[in-house]
Amino acid sequence: MERSIRLTDANWSEKSPLFITELDELYHYLNLPNKSGPVARLKSPDFPLLVPKSYLSRIPKGDPEHPLLLQVMPRPEEMECPPGFHTDPVGEDQLLQQGGTLRKYPGRLLIVASSICAVHCRFCFRRHLRDRLPPPDECQWTKNLAQIEADPSIHEVILSGGDPLMLADEKLAELLARLSRIRHVARLRIHTRVPVVLPQRITKALMEAMHPSDAAFDPLIVVIHVNHPAEIDETVAAALAKFRAAGIVLLSQSVLLRRVNDRVEVLAELFERLVNLGVIPYYLHQLDRVAGAAHFEVPEAEGVELIRQLRAILPGYAVPRYVRETVGETSKRLLA
Ligand SMILES: *Cc1c(COP(=O)(O)O)cnc(C)c1O
Ligand code: SF4
Numbered sequence: 001m002e003r004s005i006r007l008t009d010a011n012w013s014e015k016s017p018l019f020i021t022e023l024d025e026l027y028h029y030l031n032l033p034n035k036s037g038p039v040a041r042l043k044s045p046d047f048p049l050l051v052p053k054s055y056l057s058r059i060p061k062g063d064p065e066h067p068l069l070l071q072v073m074p075r076p077e078e079m080e081c082p083p084g085f086h087t088d089p090v091g092e093d094q095l096l097q098q099g100g101t102l103r104k105y106p107g108r109l110l111i112v113a114s115s116i117c118a119v120h121c122r123f124c125f126r127r128h129l130r131d132r133l134p135p136p137d138e139c140q141w142t143k144n145l146a147q148i149e150a151d152p153s154i155h156e157v158i159l160s161g162g163d164p165l166m167l168a169d170e171k172l173a174e175l176l177a178r179l180s181r182i183r184h185v186a187r188l189r190i191h192t193r194v195p196v197v198l199p200q201r202i203t204k205a206l207m208e209a210m211h212p213s214d215a216a217f218d219p220l221i222v223v224i225h226v227n228h229p230a231e232i233d234e235t236v237a238a239a240l241a242k243f244r245a246a247g248i249v250l251l252s253q254s255v256l257l258r259r260v261n262d263r264v265e266v267l268a269e270l271f272e273r274l275v276n277l278g279v280i281p282y283y284l285h286q287l288d289r290v291a292g293a294a295h296f297e298v299p300e301a302e303g304v305e306l307i308r309q310l311r312a313i314l315p316g317y318a319v320p321r322y323v324r325e326t327v328g329e330t331s332k333r334l335l336a
Helices: 001-006 023-029 037-041 069-070 093-097 138-149 170-180 204-210 234-245 263-274 300-313
Strands: 106-111 154-160 187-192 220-225 248-257 279-285 320-324
Touching: 023 037, 106 138, 138 170, 170 187, 170 204, 204 263, 234 248, 263 279, 300 320
Parallel strands: 106 154, 154 187, 187 220, 220 248, 248 279, 279 320
Antiparallel strands: none
16 A cells, blocks of 8 residues: 555545544544444454544434444444345456556546545445555556547546545646646546545645646536535535535535435435535435445335435436446446
């Protein structure tokens, strides 16, 4: 991981006091009832606990079943792996081995710009690929950029990860500047959970890095990953306002999660809050069947019904597309 850390500002690295990485510390911080039995023994060395304190500050003390906590706290259910759940549910491993980019859909190329996240979401479909993500470095980027340059059919570049906004400001600015010099790349899209879980990362310096004068992507699209209305407090709203002030187009994606957001009232509140903050709900993802996340799964039929109910109460633009990632298809499959 040495090389990827080099790309990350120490202020935002998981070693900083902004983050909690120990279960004991988490229990203490949130005043949770004493852990016992299987939870005490729970170790998840390949996908350790990682959560910013700013995210935990939105969780009331003493509630182990809170929908925000369920997303970040390792639980014994992760040991279960019913049939149909895999370490690489969407068939990315082999593609990523070829050099940190995914070329699945026409016209668009996804770059794994960082192997680091600001939070470890327990349901993450890349949770087992994390260690095998090529640690992005200058050399990797140079290869990725050469690949894009050589292929004029690529009109949109998507930065994903890990989380691209965990890169140090100068590194992000440099990547954007290099991409902007490729004439056929008209649009840049950044997929991130940082504005939601670590809103203090959205600094003036970061905004400058995202819009360096020589690299003005227009439009620059930021897709935020957000799953529950309680994730959006004033600090998140302020971070989103900075993006809007910079002329960045804001979209959201959410994952449908059992006991987190599988009720129509919760989703309606989430999408309404987003729209009120200038964010258009883009995708609601059916959970990718990744090993360790089976307890988060909501059956598709239930998801379809939730979307039907949302359509009855929200404006059309506030209801996202309910989609599933399917290996070998040229787009995400629309479920509702
Ligand atoms: C989801 C995804 C995209 C973007 O798809 P859109 O439908 O354009 O949002 C691109 N590449 C990969 C590998 C994806 O999984
Ligand atoms: S932020 Fe995204 S990539 Fe990182 S752990 Fe969460 S879902 Fe996975």
